[in-house]
Amino acid sequence: MRWLILSLFCLLSLPCYANGKKSESVVSFHLETNQNAGKRLTFDFEIAGKKRMFDKSAVLTHRDFIAFSTFPADDGTFGVSFLIKPVPAKRFYNLMNQARGLYLLAQVNGRFPDVVLIDEPVADQTVVIWRGVTAAEIKQYDEVLPRLEAYKKALEEKNRK
Numbered sequence: 360m361r362w363l364i365l366s367l368f369c370l371l372s373l374p375c376y377a378n379g380k381k382s383e384s385v386v387s388f389h390l391e392t393n394q395n396a397g398k399r400l401t402f403d404f405e406i407a408g409k410k411r412m413f414d415k416s417a418v419l420t421h422r423d424f425i426a427f428s429t430f431p432a433d434d435g436t437f438g439v440s441f442l443i444k445p446v447p448a449k450r451f452y453n454l455m456n457q458a459r460g461l462y463l464l465a466q467v468n469g470r471f472p473d474v475v476l477i478d479e480p481v482a483d484q485t486v487v488i489w490r491g492v493t494a495a496e497i498k499q500y501d502e503v504l505p506r507l508e509a510y511k512k513a514l515e516e517k518n519r520k
Contacts, residue, residue: 385468386424386441387417388486390454391461404464406474413464418454419486423447426510427500432490436472437497440487442507448484455480467496 392401392414401412424441432438443451455463458477465473465488472491505513 385466386421386488387466388419389413389415389464389466390418390458391464404471404474406462411462413462417466418463419443419447419451421503423451424504426505426507428507429492429497432492434490436490437492437494438473438487438489439492439497439500440485440507442510443481443484443486445484448481451486452480452482465491467492 389402390413392412394412396412396414400415402415403410404413405411423444425444426442428440430438430440455477459479461477463475463477464471465475467488470491473488475487475489
């Protein structure tokens with residue numbers, strides 16, 4: 360009987376706990392790693408019929424972004440460009456400089472919409488998912504991040520003062 364009351368209390372208090380929280384779309388970028396890395400620290404992903412290993416720990420996450428902008432992709436989905444905060448942008452630049460020739464895999468809400476081959480480091484503080492983002496995910500981004508245009512406009516107004 361105690362367990363029943365405790366279970367009901369937990370179930371009924373759960374919506375109160377989540378009340379007021381914004382839905383957060385989880386975005387992360389994972390770097391390809393070598394075959395010598397441990398299985399606990401990596402996961403496999405197939406690219407062009409070849410199995411490749413990626414670090415489970417992300418090199419960038421949604422908490423590293425300042426703003427975003429969207430564009431239509433060729434496959435009918437959307438692409439998203441994220442502006443990276445200054446400190447993570449420096450870290451990302453240095454990492455991409457060392458990782459030329461490796462793949463960078465985007466993860467959005469647990470799925471992998473896009474992967475890119477790193478040919479040069481990102482110098483403009485942006486990282487792009489070129490395709491595979493849905494309109495519902497963009498609505499989630501709107502709840503937690505400003506659009507790039509609005510961010511730049513607010514920054515200009517702040518600098519005028």
